[in-house]
Amino acid sequence: MKLATWNVNSLAVRLPQLLDWLAANPVDALVLQETKLTDDKFPTMEIGAAGYQVQWFGQKTYNGVALISKTPASAVVKNIPGFADEQARVIAGTVAGVRVVGGYFPNGQAPDSDKFQYKMGWLQALQDWLRQELQTHDKLVLMGDFNIAPEDRDVYDPVAWAGQIHCTPEERAHFQALLGLGLSDAFRLFEQPAKSWSWWDYRNLAFRKNQGLRIDHILVSAALKGAVKSCVIDKLPRKNERPSDHAPVLVEIEL
């Protein structure tokens, strides 16, 4: 089973790239972030024509998530149950016996901002909900744009980024708390090249200079950990014309 996550930064702009990518990477399930589309504008026909099922949950201008899968997703959940949220950030469903949770974690903007406080509350609510989900779904994958660089090796310039958004101790503690639920960072189950990033700023020729962050992640539950065969970041779409600033991350699990 192959799963992937990709922050497309506007599905209206990136739909052709998504369809190309799916043709080249026929994954069993893919979660998208930052679709930036209201539900009435979601391109269900195009994705269906590509041979995929899709669940979607969006809003105007910002956020928006989707769960694309070869077989239909069941028990679909939108946003974190019990956590009142005006922002469309989570979509979950069971695909081929695996609980797939896709998330667009809040950015947080700056550690002293209201948006950071919202991020902290959101992360706590996610953790509390996932603790429950894991009780009923031993095979669970949490993936998406976490907007957290878990360690200094996930940051191109950790000195400059120290204490900055995505790198604060508070955010990293929340990432560790997710691992504390029994989840594992699939990417770190394998030897990986140094300076592996999933996001590069549009500015400053950052991609060309490979100045980025690893903030898109795939976490697998203990029941899946031993079955993970590979986890890679696909930099190819970042080389497209008009790319998303994020690259897809893929995992292969032998079920």
Next chain:
DNA sequence: ATGACTCACGATGTGAGA
């Protein structure tokens, strides 16, 4: 250097992203 780019909204700029 409160920058740089890209996106949505819907404007001739502004906010947000990360």
